[in-house]
Amino acid sequence: MENSRTSAASPPRPPDDPATALSSSAPAPAADSAPVKGAAVRPGDKVFLGLSRGSGIALLVIMAAIAAFLSYRASIAISKDSVNFLTAFDWNPQADPPVFGIGILAFGTVVSSLIAMAIAVPVAVGIALFISHYAPRKLAAPLGYVIDLLAAVPSIIYGLWGALFLVPYLDGLTRWMDQFLGWTLLFDMSNPGSPARSIFTVGILLAIMILPIITNVSREVFLQSPRMYEEAALALGATRWEVIRMSVLPFGRSGIISASMLGLGRALGETMAVATVLSPGFVFTWHLLDPGSGTFAQNIAAKFNEANDFGRDALIASGLVLFVITLLVNGAARYIIARRKEYSGANA
């Protein structure tokens, strides 16, 4: 992006701005600079440029192929569907005529991700602030390191822990919510005491899973917030909270938003953690604490083994919907990050 602005004349760079200095330090493109007279284009250069450009093109081809193949198989399945694919609640592609739709899956995916976001974003911002502004200096660095490591824990392990450890521990909490919040309908349990393998538990587990990534990105942003503002606020007698509220949070707002979107993208596509914890069902219910419902990814994992070729096409169709949703969410996140880069480049 910024590379394209770098002309051969190389405009003067602001020396105090590492972001622009770095990207504009990328050498001027060789491809469109006219070869100097006498210096023939060396074959080695040609081969190397060809190879590296080829890899870039290969990446584009892969993306195109993903979209094309998924759409093709999905169109086979959807054309034979006897109900509306987008709104139906059943999943019986092997029935005759095939009946399947993503109603339940879309509901479960959205609700579990929303629960995860509602829990994870405030807590993650809290931890990020803790690391960047509250923790004792000695604790902060190793803590950031540990959070980095936690982001690398495989999802199947979160799932295993969720199913065998979190579910029994959530029993009391869900009963409590049923007792005190049951009137909201959302938190009413039809069968109190049944194991908490519900969409709500999935939301909590997803929240724990996306905490590290949201924390990491927000912490990076908070650490970049201009020291001058903070010191100015402190000099005026602001308390630490006032400093954060008036100089750190406004600066980091778009960073928090994009971090949350990245976390949301991960929560939407999470497979194994959901598949281990949830006991799925295809009856629609508003009761989030009852077992049942499902998510796109979980449904694919659960139904894959019993599916014949047409059933697999149907699963691919649901995967295509997931693909499109995550593309939109991630695209929005990247857009916000890109916009922020420009304005922070001016005052970093």
Next chain:
Amino acid sequence: MSDKLLLDKPDVAGAQPSGTLAHRRLPRWSPIVIALLAAGLGIGIGNAAGLQSRIQWGLIAALLFVVTTYVVTSVVEDRRQAKDRVATSVVWVCFIVAVVPLVSLAWTTISRGVKLLDGYFLSHSMGGMTNLEEGGGVYHALLGTLEQVGIATLIAAPIGLLTAIYLVEYGGGKLAQAVTFFVDVMTGIPSIVAGLFILAFWNLGLGFGPSGFAGSMALAILMMPVVVRSTEEMLKLVPNELREASLALGVPKWRTILKVVLPTSIGGIATGVMLAVARITGETAPVMLLVFGNSLINPNPFSGAQESLPLYVWNQYKLGNAASIDRAWAGALTLIAFVMLLNLLARGIARWKAPKAVSR
């Protein structure tokens, strides 16, 4: 922002009737005392009310902590200080709320996994075992994971590396912009979608059966954008003067890249690749769709179903009896140890080979 601060100041000063510079302050140890008190009360109330789940105890304690802090501070100090202290206590509570499950995750995996994890477990497969039998091992899964991840790395690392070189050293045109955008998009692809793509293309389209190689292709798709991103960042850190010096000596561009740019940034690139490897090692979903699982040792990744570590954990969990759950935990510990080892190694390389010129 600073305007707002100035505007806030007068009424803040007005809120302090005493007019002296020294205000009454809580002693330094007061947050700790309040925290201990809240924890004690939380446990007490939880016990008295007969709440079984310790999550409830914790929530009660956290709530008490925040509320008490606010009340005590607003009585002794003023409302501004109270808000500040509440913010501090909320941030601490957030930290503890997050640390508890993550520590519990690590502790559970280690304590339950260590029961079975030994030389026998690592060197035996599940061949000839019934599901309920105790014993068995993870050798076939470890072998499968190593092969699949190895092949995926062989595919993804060169493509990712060359793409990053293209973007940084040759980029600037429309094509480079498109590649940058789609690398971003690719980073967000859910792993199961990558698996479905290979399924649609390789298995349903070309008619191949499940194999380790099919899994490797899906893993490679997940790995590529990560490698591109991290390599790009590292190449951008190479000072332009090095390139210019080399080119001025008449060294061809491709040799400049190979002999000057890459050696300068090799530490960071290796770190990025290893972090990407660590990421795909734990991917279960595409492996489940494409590699299928196998309780026997299948050393050939190109034909027949294989096993892999995350898949092993999932399959053992699904069997659901005591012996298989033990195996699932031991498999999980093996997997987590492997991933953490890769991570630590990657960070070790990063520290050892860090570019000295640019400090962050």
